[in-house]
Amino acid sequence: MIHNAGGGVGLAALDIAKHIGATTYGTASAAKHEFLKARGLDQAIDYRHQDWLPVLIDLTKGRGVELVIDPLGGKSWKKSYRALRATGRMGVFGMSTxxxxxxLGKLRAMKALAQTPRFHPLSLMNRNKGVFGLNLGHMWGEGEKVSGWMREIMNGVAEGWIRPHVDRAFPFDQVADAHRYIEARKNIGKVVLVP
Ligand SMILES: NC(=O)c1ccc[n+]([C@@H]2O[C@H](COP(=O)([O-])OP(=O)(O)OC[C@H]3O[C@@H](n4cnc5c(N)ncnc54)[C@H](OP(=O)(O)O)[C@@H]3O)[C@@H](O)[C@H]2O)c1
Structure with missing residues (x-):
């Protein structure tokens, strides 16, 4: 289950998931669904106009999924956790809510923090679920590990199963417009800055 499947991370995750033969579910704005299906997403869910959890549970015949990656944070982590099948895992890596x-940002951050679930080890054990986090910004001491990941990704690019998609390029002096474009959720894949 890939949240925000139409983003830069989401599209990369979709490529990797397809490469390993996973069945893929993704949330995204409706305008991005056609593109995502063309890229191989099995089931696209319009999370902005429907509650994605019952839809996902229905699509998986009540079982839930093996892996959820969730960059939304706050109450979304609680819901994503509920979407896990036994021995499933949830990866958290952002807090875009x-x-x-x-x-407004400060208020939203406080609300998201207040809605963030806590996971007790005993509960994780008894429910056969796992939760892990990733923050690349805190991996400076693990250069070897990160460069190993990077090598695999670059292999994927060379072999054609990772297909980075640049939606739009902005010159450096229009960086504010680039940010506005992303905040308006118009991008599919990456937005890049060019000299
Ligand atoms: N922990 C790490 O190491 C790490 C590394 C890279 C990125 N990240 C995080 O991962 C997330 C995705 O990164 P990305 O590069 O894929 O971003 P992106 O290309 O801008 O895509 C993000 C997508 O998320 C959706 N979205 C949901 N809430 C949003 C909001 N409040 N503002 C803007 N978009 C929102 C939008 O899709 P819809 O139109 O479908 O709603 C958007 O297209 C971000 O939260 C980022 O901070 C974390």
Whole structure:
């Protein structure tokens, strides 16, 4: 289950999941569904207009999924955890529910923190579920490990099963417009800055 499947991370995760033969489910704005299906996503869910959890549970015949990757944070982590099948795992790597500029951003961050679930080890054991996190920004001491991942990704690019998609390029002096474009959720895949 790939949240925000139409983003840069989401598309890369989709390529990797397809490469290992996984059945893929993804949430995204409806306008991105056609593109995602063409890229191989098995089931696209319009999470902005429907509750994605019952849809996913229905699609998996009540079982749930082996892996959820969730960059939304807050109450979304609680729901994603519920979407896991026995021995399934949830990877958390972002908190975009808290992203907004100014005072609104601070309020959203506080709300997301208040809604963040806590996972007790005993409960993880008894429910056969796992939760893990990743923050690349805190991996500076693990250069060897990260470069190993990077080599695999570059192999994927060379072999054609990883297909980075650049949605739009902005010149450096239009960096604010690039941010606005992303915040308006218009991008599918990456937005890049060019000189
Ligand atoms: N922990 C790490 O090491 C790490 C590394 C890279 C990225 N990240 C995090 O992973 C997330 C995705 O990164 P990305 O590069 O794939 O981003 P991206 O290309 O901008 O895509 C993000 C997608 O998320 C959806 N979205 C949901 N809430 C949003 C919000 N409040 N503002 C904007 N978009 C929102 C949008 O899709 P819809 O139109 O479908 O809603 C958007 O297209 C971000 O939260 C980022 O901080 C973490």
């Amino acid at each position: 808290a992203s907004a500029s100014g005072i």
